[in-house]
Amino acid sequence: MRIDVITIFPGYLAPLREALLGRAISAGLVDLAVHDLRTWTRDVHQAVDDAPYGGGPGMVMRPQVWGEALDAVLALDERPARIVVPTPAGRPFTQATAQAWSGDERLLFTCGRYEGIDQRVVDDARRRDLTVDEVSIGDYVLVGGEVAVLVMVEAVVRLLPGVLGNPASAEQDSFSDGLLEGPAFTRPEVWRGLAVPDVLRSGNHAKIARWRRDRALERTAERRPDLLAALPEDALDDADRAF
């Protein structure tokens, strides 16, 4: 997978080259290219923003610079790219989104700042039959798109074959079966007077699976009743319902 990121703060994306993601890049599983938006400015001040039409707080990022940057970065590789625009006003980015995008050949992330990017940049891209997804990583407002890109790249790249040492982990992700995962434990058996639940040391794998499922249902009901309500009809078996 090729990943391009356009930003006025390239340094914000440095963490992508650390640890697991860094190893995925070194292993050639991911090609990452970070581009400074100001490369495509033409004025001595390298201006990328201007006052919003219609008034309102803050500044908006100018379309010309973004248009030239997108054209240039898209042209770097002939593979079709999904253009991703982080925004508080976007569709929710979920595990399902990460799963879907993990099958793409190429992702191109545009990091806005100020109050966002002139909407015509998205409109122009869509008019040229490019896939453009405006997405939100949560209902809170960040200062720019870079942190959202770190989140989304991590969620997507960990799903690529060969990236996670233990692929079973991604399969047993929270949300993969629609429920939150339950509590996890490791040695010592007793820590500060707190013991590991006996069932987990019983070696009875059926009982352990049942216990884990019950804890997941309990936690989901407690913390995310919305996920429980969204489960498909056949997702819960009789034993689940009995819980």
Ligand SMILES: Nc1cc(-c2ccc3ccn(Cc4ccc(CN5CCCCC5)cc4)c3c2)n[nH]1
């Ligand atoms: N999930 C999530 C993604 C982001 C995100 C992503 C990308 C950018 C680019 C800039 N910002 C800052 C920003 C954007 C919008 C507003 C709202 N403002 C109200 C008045 C009319 C104009 C718009 C405020 C500040 C961004 C924020 N935050 N949270």
